[in-house]
Amino acid sequence: EEIPFPDNSDAASSRTAVSIDSVPQPVMAISGSVGDKKDIYVDNDIEIKNFVQKSATLYATGTYCYVWIIDDYYDKIASEEKVNKAVAEKFRDKFDAMYPYITSVFGTESDELINYDARGNSENVFLDMDSYSDTGKKINIVIYDIGNDYNSSTECGVLGYFYSKDYYYSAQNRSDLVGKSNHGKYFYVDSVYANKSIDTLISTLAHEFQHMINFNQKNIKNLKTAIRNNLNEYEIPDTNFNEMLSMLCEDMMQDYLGLNDEHSPLNRIQAFNIYYMYSGIREYLEKNSALSYSTAYAFGSWLCRQYGGAELIKAISTSSYVDNEALYKAVNSVNGTNKTFDDLFEEFLLAVTGLSSSYNTK
Numbered sequence: 171e172e173i174p175f176p177d178n179s180d181a182a183s184s185r186t187a188v189s190i191d192s193v194p195q196p197v198m199a200i201s202g203s204v205g206d207k208k209d210i211y212v213d214n215d216i217e218i219k220n221f222v223q224k225s226a227t228l229y230a231t232g233t234y235c236y237v238w239i240i241d242d243y244y245d246k247i248a249s250e251e252k253v254n255k256a257v258a259e260k261f262r263d264k265f266d267a268m269y270p271y272i273t274s275v276f277g278t279e280s281d282e283l284i285n286y287d288a289r290g291n292s293e294n295v296f297l298d299m300d301s302y303s304d305t306g307k308k309i310n311i312v313i314y315d316i317g318n319d320y321n322s323s324t325e326c327g328v329l330g331y332f333y334s335k336d337y338y339y340s341a342q343n344r345s346d347l348v349g350k351s352n353h354g355k356y357f358y359v360d361s362v363y364a365n366k367s368i369d370t371l372i373s374t375l376a377h378e379f380q381h382m383i384n385f386n387q388k389n390i391k392n393l394k395t396a397i398r399n400n401l402n403e404y405e406i407p408d409t410n411f412n413e414m415l416s417m418l419c420e421d422m423m424q425d426y427l428g429l430n431d432e433h434s435p436l437n438r439i440q441a442f443n444i445y446y447m448y449s450g451i452r453e454y455l456e457k458n459s460a461l462s463y464s465t466a467y468a469f470g471s472w473l474c475r476q477y478g479g480a481e482l483i484k485a486i487s488t489s490s491y492v493d494n495e496a497l498y499k500a501v502n503s504v505n506g507t508n509k510t511f512d513d514l515f516e517e518f519l520l521a522v523t524g525l526s527s528s529y530n531t532k
Contacts, residue, residue: 329370
């Protein structure tokens with residue numbers, strides 16, 4: 171799940187005002203050694219709206235990531251909401267394995283923070299993480315009880331998430347979400363699920379990594395273009411588009427990570443077969459997102475299998491286009507066709523109803 175940042179609405183065709191002189195002082199980096207400690211902002215309620223700093227310890231260091239356990243949720247014997255070093259090491263190994271494959275298709279995440287204190291067209295908008303993040307360019311995986319709501323009979327419904335607030339930097343003492351930024355690349359994963367179904371969380375890491383990459387490929391790159399061209403607005407993708415790509419990322423990584431269908435987005439096809447009429451392929455239902463996930467995945471998985479696989483996904487992900495425009499333009503650029511989004515929608519409907527066994531070449 172990607173938690174939407176308030177300044178970046180996830181409404182379809184949404185646009186965000188460019189609000190961007192001061193340069194903060196560089197920070198001191200951690201050593202990157204197992205046993206390092208730091209305070210990390212984590213959510214403290216099931217709505218993931220209130221954040222508090224909690225002490226965390228570094229239990230695994232990889233080529234691309236650090237894996238932290240919030241101290242309240244560590245135990246030598248992993249059980250219930252407590253995890254141990256072995257869990258952290260498994261996350262490290264799996265993430266290091268998937269990183270080069272995912273970035274070769276979807277593009278890379280940003281190595282820069284957005285300076286929230288800057289104003290106007292300024293070269294000070296973007297700050298290099300090596301100087302302004304105490305964890306540098308490493309991705310941080312933080313393990314704890316998401317929502318702070320675990321007991322023996324219940325568990326938080328959120329497996330993990332990426333929150334773009336951590337890409338914002340302010341040297342001011344702020345009480346808003348920017349003031350709760352961890353200033354770096356962060357994923358948050360639930361300790362209960364880490365014990366109950368770690369393979370599901372491994373797939374979730376792939377899912378959340380796409381969200382982080384998408385934030386760079388669409389939001390940050392389009393913001394840079396807006397600043398460079400003195401524009402007041404820039405386009406960002408809607409939730410449905412973003413979630414579709416994240417599920418395709420899980421899909422692509424399933425066999426490589428050795429995950430069965432239960433721990434992959436393929437388990438959403440059954441819901442699509444039963445409830446497809448309740449959510450459109452480019453619709454996101456806030457109150458019943460599971461249905462939107464199923465239709466978005468069904469359409470996305472069909473599209474990439476018909477029109478170019480990894481090459482198509484790369485064209486969708488790394489272009490400056492978003493939403494429907496990104497989809498049909500990528501299909502046309504990869505396949506030399508001249509299709510509209512409606513053409514693709516029609517072909518998908520014919521395919522899932524069994525009226526057509528292959529796509530047209532209009």
